[in-house]
Amino acid sequence: MLYMPDIEMNKKTFGEYLRHPVFRVISEIVDERGQQAFVIGGFVRDLLLGRPSKDIDVVVVGSGIELAEAVSSRFRGSKLSVFKSFGTAMVKIRDVEVEFVGARRESYRRESRKPIVEDGSLEDDQNRRDFTINALALSLSAQNYGALVDPFNGLDDLHNGIIRTPLEPEITFSDDPLRMMRAIRFATQLNFTIEQKTFDGIAATVERIKIISQERICDELNKIMMSAEPSLGFKIMDKAGLLPFILPELSAMKGVERVGGRGHKDNFYHTMQVLDAVAQTSDNLWLRWAALFHDIGKPRTKRFDEKTGWTFYNHNFVGAKMLPDIFKRLKLPLNENLKYVVKLVGLHMRPIVLSEDVVTDSAVRRLLFEAGDDIEDLMLLCEADITSRNEEKVQRYLRNFKIVRRKLKEIEEKDHIRNFQPPVTGEMIMQVFDLQPSPVVGQLKNAIKDAILDGVIHNDYDEAYAFMLQRAAELGLKPGNK
Ligand code: ATP
Ligand code: MG
Secondary structure, three states, X not given: OOOOOOOOOOOOEOHHHOOOHHHHHHHHHHHHHOOOEEXXXXXXXXXXXXXXXXXXXXXXXXXXXXXXXXXXXXXXXXXXXXXXXXXXXXXXXXXXXEEEEEOEEEXXXXXXXXXXXXXXXXXXXXXXXXXXXXXXXXXXXXXXXOEEEOOXXXXXXXXXXXXXXXXXXXXXXXXXXXHHHHHHHHHHHHOOEEOHHHHHHHHHHHHHHHHOOHHHHHHHHHHHHOOOOOHHHXXXXXXXXXXXXXXXXXXXXXXXXXXXXXXOOOHHHHHHHHHHHHHHHOOOHHHHHHHHHOOOOHHHHEEEEOXXXXXXXXXXXXXXXXXXXXXXXXXXXXXXXXXXXXXXXXXXXXXXXXXXXXXXXXXXXXXXHHHHHHHHHHHHHHHHOOOOOOHHHHHHHHHHHHHHHXXXXXXXXXXXXXXXXXXXXXXXXXXXXXXXXOHHHHHHHHHHHHHHHOOOOOOOHHHHHHHHHHHHHHOOOOOXXX
């Protein structure tokens, strides 16, 4: 949880919190040069919130690059990187990165999202910041070291948990629509409220999100996902009308349809509950994405049947199939992380079905075989998926899952299915029967795998070999002469 450090809110001087030696060094250098410098933005916000952060932003009225060079020369082993075209420079001192920039003034033209940048005052620099809590600056001059410069009452907003733009919200968001995602991300990460006018500004500007690169949107989404209560972000996106632009498949899950008085649950809100429940038990980003997407196939598979009511038959498989396109569009990685999410979404109905039935060894072995090392994550997802309001029902499911878990453990200890490779390989089969690659090789291989999973034979080379010979004989195959 976040906390406010024990500071007197009206004292407004925070020099004692600027402990890193770099601050004193900057102070000396700018005083010698008769300049003014400030630590500003996210670092100050996080400092006052008691959140640790390693990125320090320093703004100097003058040249950021020159100041960075002077600072770097005072720290042995520091690393200086200069970004000439941006007029910025970074000094890395051990694991702390200090970014230096000259105070600037930005003006946007309607037809372009690239601002015109000019040298400016501290005030100009604070005016270009996105939120009042991100515009806080602390002086680094010796005479008022640590004094807060807070033209927009950001400190009050920080204290009250408010996200607010310093200037007119609609202009702020229209100038740089990424700020909409940042507002929602900060609200989620910090559990803050977006002030009404600021929220209205987002709602009025949602369409402009189209001009923002998907990579930057994705960064914000991942930050929302890694928050303690990620549902907050998706609910705000929905309320502001931004969700259809970001994840229309998630928007499509909203609402309850009724036929003859019979409705289904709202799958968007259900998903939000599952996502938060998973977030409480795991900080695996990809398990969280799997939770967000576990029912994504429901809108496409929804049917009403007079007898059984609402069904979402095969929604897990349909959902899993939708994921490569969604990942590609969102610029999420198309690597083993996608594979993992596809696997969990595809398998997420299995433990439930298992627990409703007699839990046979064979069904447990098959689940272990398919889930492999991700079996624990799958069980976490499935337990989170039980969101019924009927407490008795929830308890019954959770009890059944306990049985499934016990059984999984027993069978894994006995049969070692989890990372199981059939003891007789396709190559062996081809060699023994002098076969070219052909369907019959696959048939034999599958028969062996099924026999092991069904408990007909043990997961053992000799038993598998004998089984292979027997099954091959039935197919009229004889071992070759080699
Ligand atoms: P985090 O580091 O958690 O992403 P942050 O607020 O520190 O959050 P940075 O990208 O590190 O974000 O930016 C540092 C500061 O630069 C911000 O606090 C803000 O003052 C300013 N800033 C960043 N992005 C924008 C933007 N799109 N519009 C206006 N100001 C911005
Ligand atoms: Mg930052």
